[in-house]
Amino acid sequence: MRTHTGRTRPAVIALAAALLAGGLGYGATQTLPTGPTDPGSTDTIVNAAAGQSQKKSPHPKGPCAIGEKKITNKKFVKTVYEWPDDPAHVQSMPGPAKNTWEYKVDFGGKVSATFGLSYGVINAGLGFEINKTEGFSKKVELNLKDKAHYLVRTGRVYKQYQFDVHEQHADFLWATSTSARCSDYYWVKKGSATALRPWTGTYRVQKVTKPKTHAAPAQQTSGITG
Structure with a gap:
């Protein structure tokens, strides 16, 4: 029988040598080129994350104050x-005495706090002008029955209201050193206040007597005008 051992072995040896020279032999490691298109490049991933963090980082001052x-x-x-x-x-x-008396009173509204x-x-929020002066006047008949000294006093009548003030805020979606974007708008209570609305004028009559020991309180009447 004819054998080809003598011819085959040199060819196999030559092929193995060629594969080893090309780096594809048993146990060899192939190094892929790195670059922006390489998803396995550690440096590329770290640099991209750092750039993204610099573009959209949390704002250090907290929520947006829209105002x-x-x-x-x-x-x-x-x-x-x-x-x-x-x-x-x-x-x-x-x-x-019986007197016809005319009283006049001019006054404006008041507010305890404005919160800016x-x-x-x-x-607009209260539905009336807090800084407007209103004028009220009326003639009334006074019947002063006793022989005494009387004081007639003019008064002011207000309607008092309570209200809250809210300010619009939002959360920072992202921010940089030169720009910011706000999101999720909501309202924050700044505080409460009271307002006095001018309503009308009024009067009261007080009888004044000489002070006595254990004297009864002075008598008085009053009337509210519309």
């Missing part, structure tokens, strides 16, 4: 009376 404010939860609280103690609002009268709101925004 828009509004009045909410307005409600009536009570009627408030003021009795100024000055010559323009107090008149002396002797009795007994303009009067225009406050007026």
Whole structure:
């Protein structure tokens, strides 16, 4: 029988040598080229993450303060009376007598706090002009029955309201050193305040007597005008 051993072995040896020279032999490691298109490149991934973090990083100052404010939860609280103690609002009268008396009173509204709101925004939120002066006048008949000294006093009548002030905020979606984007808008309560609305004028009559020991309180009457 004819054998080809002598011819085959040199060819096999030559092929193995060629494969080893090309780096594809048993136990060889193939190194792929690295670059931007290489998903396995550690340096590329780290650099990309750092760039993304620099573009959209959390803002260090917390929520966005948009600044828009509004009045909410307005409600009536009570009627408030003021009795100024000055010559323009107090008149002396002797009795007994029947007098026709005309009183006049001019006054404006009041607000306990504005939280930075303009009067225009406050007026719109409350439904009346807080900074407008109202004038009230009326003639009344006074019947001073006793022989005594009387004081007639003019008063102011307000309607008091309570309200809240809210400011619009948002959360930073992302921010850089030169720009920011806000998202998820919501309202934050800044505080509460009261407002006095001019309602009408009024008067009261007080009989003044000489002070005595254990004297009874002075008698007085009052009337509210519309």
